Amino acid sequence: MTKAIIDDVANLAGVSIKTVSRVMNKEPNVRATTREKVLKAADELNYKPNQSARGLAGNKTYLIALLYDNPGPSYMANIQTGILETCEAQGYGMVLKPVTCEGEVPLLEQVLDFMAHSRVDGLILTPPVCDDVIFKSLLTEKNIPYVSVAPPDRGDKLAVLIDDRRAAAEMTDHLIDLGHKKIAFIKGDPAHGAGKLRYNGFVDAMKKSNLPIESDLIEEGMFTFDSGIRAAENYLNLDPMPTAIFSANDEMASGVMQKLSEKGYHIPKDISVVGFDDTPISRQIWPPMTTVHQPVRSMGRLACEILLHAVNNREGERTLEIPFNMEFRKSSGTLPA
């Protein structure tokens, strides 16, 4: 069977090609009876508008792009899976666009160059791309629709986030409840707003319990495994050492755990270590790590949903806050005797 083309649908429905295109692109100004005739004909012929043709006709490409700068592999896998769930349900394709936030070429230029080749209907920005306020205001100026995943504040028209600050405070409370007072904190990459929010949550909880923030217990990390290793080396040189270490993500926490294990420390008997994100490594090391579950897959799915809704309806401001979960595992325990 030859594949039906738009002419076939127009012929069968007795309307112009332009009208078929309008119906397929869900444009207004088509009478309900005409719309029905066209849809019936399209259905009968099993007609599927091809994407390139759809792109030209309705000024849409039915493609969206995911913008990212060096995320962890499991974050990337989860956010993609979530976005694709929405894309597949709505007949969209997702194109990947790696960018460099710290490079010489401004973000907007990288994106415009990309969009000149791959036209897309909208952008999904992940951290730290969505931390660039200037970039986002330029996108708005150029009328390029975007949604931010885990932005540093609530200033975006479209955003999906968790309450990083409250989650970090709850994790700190967990350590305090276990009797810890000398609690260390490893900050994340300063380019990521979420890292700052997590640090603020830690400070909130320490202050609430009248515990001091000791400057030599606060390490500047980069969200990487190696920066966790380095932080642990610094803690190992302290006397007394902290009794608990809260790392702003799991990747750094696993570096801490490796270094402590190498030096013969038992977790959590000698020292507690907790993370943030619930990436696979947190479950796969020994002992399994206490952490905050960030529902990245759902965040991707919902971010794509509100983006496509805004694209298709040319409207909408929406910030979705998704609940997080505490995952209490074996890397946190009571204060050593």
Place this chain on the structure above:
Amino acid sequence: MTKAIIDDVANLAGVSIKTVSRVMNKEPNVRATTREKVLKAADELNYKPNQSARGLAGNKTYLIALLYDNPGPSYMANIQTGILETCEAQGYGMVLKPVTCEGEVPLLEQVLDFMAHSRVDGLILTPPVCDDVIFKSLLTEKNIPYVSVAPPDRGDKLAVLIDDRRAAAEMTDHLIDLGHKKIAFIKGDPAHGAGKLRYNGFVDAMKKSNLPIESDLIEEGMFTFDSGIRAAENYLNLDPMPTAIFSANDEMASGVMQKLSEKGYHIPKDISVVGFDDTPISRQIWPPMTTVHQPVRSMGRLACEILLHAVNNREGERTLEIPFNMEFRKSSGTLPA
């Protein structure tokens, strides 16, 4: 400045739109002088053919699709990074297409349905998608260009692979050199051809050294962390236990290491554990794991290169074998006294 469109280029060059389209799509049958005029005009106007238009004009979309079924996150991140290196260099976009090899809908149907919406110029197949011989022959029949990454044999027109069998034999030799004789092997998902090749390599090396393949030391894994845990539980019930465990991938090996650590075994003092792939977890657990480095990123980059070459030149049979590396770390040691 308004963006130049194809009409502007045609006007400036004094040729028809059709001719500009032919030049832009690198079609033959354009005189050299005409081609030069068009390229000069396009350059002067900073004209960039938009993708949808390119798609219709030259029957190309400048998109390729990556087909995958539930890979590990780091494999996914690496293969994507490699593919995108080639895509960015050649002005292509990559669309992701998750498929289900074991589902009710045949692979071809899943792909045709996808291609009806997102037209792409070619497909990159990763394991276990590239293990489906029927699917691949149907793609060939339908003239859909594809390249296989790590296929189970050398039957594809376009493929990129490592010598899994030889790598596994070398890893087994490493354990034998350390004095091990009672060596266990955890197989991978039987749907992945590479898993079989790795097992065959293990058998090659054991036979070469006149060591027995003991059936209770061979476990059927699924390439997952949990299947590694289960295999370890079975080994823990044996008396005597194996002195070394070779797992067909790192994910299962990390499950083995977690279970052994939980039960108080010291690696490698009490028992050696080695993996395959060199995923991040192999470096991030304690002790760091001896494994085979599979250059997934290069494999993605090269797979995309030979695919695009074949697409653009309508020719070419090519199988690239990429070298692997042994990564000797701390999880393998001499036979316990």
